């Protein structure tokens with residue numbers, strides 16, 4: 001018997017991340033493709049979760065998350081960005097930022113609403129909009145000598161009476177660009193006197209380099225009133241497999257968020273929340289993260305400096321984008337396959353982050369790897 005299910009996501013198929021990771025393991029390549037650490041988290045964090053399990057904290061937590069953890073998040077956000085969220089009514093613990101983003105979009109975007117997304121764009125944004133019945137409206141970043149930037153005049157021009165939301169991401173995956181104060185100002189100018197909501201993806205909030213501040217929208221008195229701010233403990237604490245994050249938003253927005261959250265996941269696993277709450281008492285792990293990754297970035301960039309790759313800036317995240325036009329005129333996807341097969345290092349084509357075909361001759365490496373992994377990749381890349 002054949003089914004007559006009609007897809008809601010006709011454009012979704014096997015992702016390039018899956019394809020490249022499979023090819024990397026088949027060829028024994030160093031996998032600098034998919035974005036996750038190849039080293040373990042702090043054993044103290046594992047111990048904190050173990051303690052919670054052994055203490056019997058294994059049943060459903062409150063729907064919005066364990067209060068201890070929500071308090072710890074509210075304290076941290078206030079200390080770093082100067083805005084106090086009410087932990088009871090404005091912070092919700094999510095099953096990673098992926099669920100936070102989907103739920104933010106589902107609760108706020110109605111059928112026929114337009115949502116502005118900036119390309120290159122993280123892969124879960126557009127399917128979330130489509131599931132909500134919304135219409136993605138694309139604005140492409142410009143890429144020049146000094147790397148990527150957002151053409152805010154084009155974002156302003158894309159706004160229509162149907163615009164319900166603008167989705168932004170700083171620090172940005174895949175480009176490694178970071179908002180400065182003028183980006184935040186431009187965004188504020190665009191949405192002032194409108195009903196447009198903002199989804200701010202800040203999962204790399206603790207990976208900003210060269211002493212620059214993270215421009216959380218929580219710092220901005222106007223924007224914080226209309227923003228769903230998403231973050232991820234997976235990125236901050238080297239535990240991408242735990243899938244725990246949070247969404248901070250004003251009470252009226254959080255109330256709508258929780259209506260969907262309640263029937264989407266209901267709750268997020270209890271012992272990990274208690275473990276994270278205990279571990280967050282020490283701010284050092286997140287305060288030291290930028291320095292930790294900046295060293296890896298610098299090691300990786302110094303190694304690449306001797307190759308024919310042209311390095312774009314990496315101001316934040318754990319990604320380094322490079323131009324390869326001095327090496328090859330293959331398409332980005334073909335170049336990544338060639339690099340994996342012939343050189344033994346996997347990367348991700350930036351074209352995978354566009355919905356309309358776009359070739360820039362740029363690929364993304366992830367440097368969230370042990371120094372020895374980075375050195376092995378650099379030895380191989382030095383052959384180029």
Ligand SMILES: *Cc1c(COP(=O)(O)O)cnc(C)c1O
Pocket residue numbers: 035095096097098099122169172173201203231232233234235240243244245
């Ligand atoms: C990893 C990532 C996410 C998803 O975070 P999870 O907590 O793993 O669901 C969201 N946005 C960006 C930009 C990411 O890189």
